[in-house]
Amino acid sequence: MTxxxxxxxxxxxxxxxxxxLLKDSVSEFFVREADLLDARKFDDWLALLSDDIRYWMPxxxxxxxxxxxxxxxxEGLDANWMDEGIETLRxxxxxxxxxxxxxxxxxxxxxxxxxxxxxMSVEPDAAAPQxxxxxxxxxxxxxxxxxxxxxxIGKRNDTLRREAKDWRLVRREIYLDQNVMLAKxxxxxx
Amino acid sequence: MENEFDIxxxxxTENGVISRELFVNRDLFDRELDRVFARAWLLVGxxxxxxxxxxxxxxxxxKDSVILTRxxxxxxxxxxxxxxHRGMKVCRYDQGNAPVFTCPYHGWSFSTNRERVDSPxxxxxxxxxxxxxxxxxxxxxxxxxxxxxxxxxxxxxWASWDPDAPAFEDYLGDMKLYLDTALDHRDGTPxxxxxxxxxxxxxxxxxxxxxxxxxxxxxxxxxxxxSANLAEIGMTKGKxxxxxxxxxxAIGFDGLGHxxxxxxxxxxxxxxxxxxxxxxxxxxxxxxxxxxxxxNLGDRLRVGIVVGTIFPNMSFHxxxxxxxxxxxxxxxxxxxxxxxxLVDADAPQSVKNMLRQYYLRYSGPGGMTEADDIENWTSVxxxxxxxxxxxxxxNYQLGLGxxxxxxxxxxxxxxxxxxxxxxxxxYRRWAQFMxxxxxxxxxxxxxxxx
Ligand code: FES
Ligand SMILES: [Fe+2]
Numbered sequence: 001m002t003x004x005x006x007x008x009x010x011x012x013x014x015x016x017x018x019x020x021l022l023k024d025s026v027s028e029f030f031v032r033e034a035d036l037l038d039a040r041k042f043d044d045w046l047a048l049l050s051d052d053i054r055y056w057m058p059x060x061x062x063x064x065x066x067x068x069x070x071x072x073x074x075e076g077l078d079a080n081w082m083d084e085g086i087e088t089l090r091x092x093x094x095x096x097x098x099x100x101x102x103x104x105x106x107x108x109x110x111x112x113x114x115x116x117x118x119x120m121s122v123e124p125d126a127a128a129p130q131x132x133x134x135x136x137x138x139x140x141x142x143x144x145x146x147x148x149x150x151x152x153i154g155k156r157n158d159t160l161r162r163e164a165k166d167w168r169l170v171r172r173e174i175y176l177d178q179n180v181m182l183a184k185x186x187x188x189x190x
Numbered sequence: 191m192e193n194e195f196d197i198x199x200x201x202x203t204e205n206g207v208i209s210r211e212l213f214v215n216r217d218l219f220d221r222e223l224d225r226v227f228a229r230a231w232l233l234v235g236x237x238x239x240x241x242x243x244x245x246x247x248x249x250x251x252x253k254d255s256v257i258l259t260r261x262x263x264x265x266x267x268x269x270x271x272x273x274x275h276r277g278m279k280v281c282r283y284d285q286g287n288a289p290v291f292t293c294p295y296h297g298w299s300f301s302t303n304r305e306r307v308d309s310p311x312x313x314x315x316x317x318x319x320x321x322x323x324x325x326x327x328x329x330x331x332x333x334x335x336x337x338x339x340x341x342x343x344x345x346x347x348w349a350s351w352d353p354d355a356p357a358f359e360d361y362l363g364d365m366k367l368y369l370d371t372a373l374d375h376r377d378g379t380p381x382x383x384x385x386x387x388x389x390x391x392x393x394x395x396x397x398x399x400x401x402x403x404x405x406x407x408x409x410x411x412x413x414x415x416x417s418a419n420l421a422e423i424g425m426t427k428g429k430x431x432x433x434x435x436x437x438x439x440a441i442g443f444d445g446l447g448h449x450x451x452x453x454x455x456x457x458x459x460x461x462x463x464x465x466x467x468x469x470x471x472x473x474x475x476x477x478x479x480x481x482x483x484x485x486n487l488g489d490r491l492r493v494g495i496v497v498g499t500i501f502p503n504m505s506f507h508x509x510x511x512x513x514x515x516x517x518x519x520x521x522x523x524x525x526x527x528x529x530x531x532l533v534d535a536d537a538p539q540s541v542k543n544m545l546r547q548y549y550l551r552y553s554g555p556g557g558m559t560e561a562d563d564i565e566n567w568t569s570v571x572x573x574x575x576x577x578x579x580x581x582x583x584x585n586y587q588l589g590l591g592x593x594x595x596x597x598x599x600x601x602x603x604x605x606x607x608x609x610x611x612x613x614x615x616x617y618r619r620w621a622q623f624m625x626x627x628x629x630x631x632x633x634x635x636x637x638x639x640x
Binding site: 057058059061062063064067070073074076077078079080081082083084085088091092094095098099100101102103148179180181182183184185186187 | 282283284285286386387388389390391392393394395414416417418420421422423526529530531543546547549550551554555556557558560561562564565566568
């Protein structure tokens, strides 16, 4: 093996290592986030969101195979399930804290699961990532009162930005795999 | 054997007691499908869902799936979405454009185009027609059943399956004025509203009437919304309190079943509230709209309303938020709610954006007020299913005997701010439908004799 070849290999390994480290750090962030939600530490969860966050959950229509462009309601135009910024997410948390928000009083038990994580893009590069876009699947299980339960499953596209040595969530698109929402309300975060 | 119900025994509005059977009994539910939903005028959609020829939107009337469509001649039609051959759901997309509806099962096809058929919905294509049917089938009889009464009222589309149904505006009576406040432009000119794309649809385990009754005029449930008030979910970026409205009155239309929470007719416009929208640009827009409204309405009579219900299952928010709600029956203990949101078509995008975000954090399954209502409605239902619970009728005595006529409105009564007068009116109407009363009895003041 020549010296050049081994340098090349080392560099290749380093790039691979950086990619893995990045993915691990993003995955760790999502797991930590899910843990905060499931532990009902909503104020701590809010601290993971950037001030300019967009939190958007479109509705899905039943459309023909050749009409997929119209499957989801349009951002910034149509009605959706959720269309939030930081102020209103903070208000939702404030509502939970009132103790008289009947939809979550007594509080639901939730489990947030994330899988199929992919890093879709990195800026400027994996060595010093500042902005990352990701794609994953989510499963949010909600059980409340005696026997009520809901399972929310779908795809999530997230954008994370590096701020203060940690990630901050800048954008979350939540694509629920349902047409008629089978849950009576959305008093959980995704 | 059909179980005969003592409807008057279940609905005692004189004493303000209504049986829980109305909210849990399956046999009553089946009868409602036939006696209420197959006769009453029902909201089926909005013209904005079918702007172009051959556009369609799949809606519901009671438990029946229907196709709302616009044909090439521009007529808005409502067809039963169930193939006359073996019942297949002919149209299985939520919305789209189709020159013919072709059944996926055996391939019968149906057209609404009057250049091809005399009666829209008629059969135009039958596979193996010559070979199997000797070229003989009554194409109208075996077409998609067409709803006989369809009305486009300021963009909202209404229909009734009963050929003898009264004219829609008679059915509405003067409740029309209140419905107008949802459908008319904020500047007071008639119509002018459009719906945002996307209809919210979701399931709730409660009886459909629980929802319609709530929007017919329950100001009393304010304790349900304390958390939304404390969180201040107002219009701009969620500042300002939602309950800072003047006290509304329960105004109901006895004999028609409709009602809402609003203000009696007046000749004066309520003053503009500066700062309500937070953002100065949006504030300016609404200040101008308010000034135009004062000009446009002049010294004409006007009404204001916040929420209302048109019997049986359509409710609306008329001010901000502004939306149309369908409470589709699924079973005695389950409802499918649909919400469509309204904005003025010519409002700037920034205003539409602000309103959209406000609407969505107020109403719908993600709404910070609606989420709490829904929790109550489901609990009301499960706690009423037991044999013992069913023996205890619900109390509807709030404001009993306080009904006063409302000057300037035909057949309207108001019973103060906190009253179940509108619920009593609503269930009186329900009882008439359930007893199968004739339209002549149910619309006594009606002029026509169709
Ligand atoms: S069910 Fe429609 S063609 Fe047979
Ligand atoms: Fe409410």
